[in-house]
Amino acid sequence: MNDIRIHFDIIADIHGRFDKLEALLARLGYRHDGTSYVPPAGRCALFLGDLIDPKPGHVCPGSVRATLHAVKAMADRGQARVIMGNHEFNAICYHTPGRTEKWLRHHGDKNQATHQGTLDDFPDHKDPAGEWQTLWMPWLKCLPLFLDLNGLRAVHACWHPQHIALLDGRTLEDEDFLHAAADKTTPEGEAIEIVLKGIEVPLPPPHGFFDHTGVWRKNFRARWWELPADGIDCRDLVFPANHAIPNIPVPPDAAAMFQPYPAGAAPVFFGHYFKPADAALDPERPNVACLDHSGAKDGPLVAYRWNGESLINPGHYVTHA
């Protein structure tokens, strides 16, 4: 076997910000040839999921559809790899009838609001002969849930070896798997939850905090690559840093949720976490990097230009502007 590594330009959560995607691809030297954005020789794009579902205040009509078409055109020509994000998973469930419930994802106000920017781009989304049902549902279902490539790993939220192993080789094209994955009480559902949404640690009652949208939360998103040491405080384990989290010890049983990421393992890239727009363009660890710098909102859309290195180089970050 040769050891030639494809060099990837890794891009996290776009959430329909096609304007920033176009600008970023141009800065990376990708050129549109009438069909797709062609990478420079020897390079390939790698999208970390959450292509869809624009955030309130960042909705631009047609931009979710434009993002999907651009990314799929690249993937179809071998110019991009794409993995699934929690928003793609949720969308598939939203549009799939359940076996016991009406839909695999409930059509309540909150779920609909999250998905509305995508629905608006596909007014025919209920039509079995329409573009959403014939093109996007099948394409989204076949997206891999993670990639373990030669020299790097890609996942939407959390590289948890036990859950990754359970999802290995599975796709949502498998109807039984899809129905199991949509049920959080099954091993498949638990694995999907952790891999696509990350580890959330429950705060001991009555503790909680208000998130940036003003919703009272009882769980916080954790630095899953760490081993929570004895006596560590919740505020030291939350990711991204958040002073609204109470400064109380992490519940001792929470440690069982973690499988810390080894220092010698291949670099792992993920998105999902909305680091602050002004966060430094740095990895979390030399082999662990969250590339979501809130490009879906007011932050930069970021690419990491990976040239085969095993230690992440802060000089290889590129922003859309």
Ligand SMILES: [Mn+2]
């Ligand atoms: Mn996400």
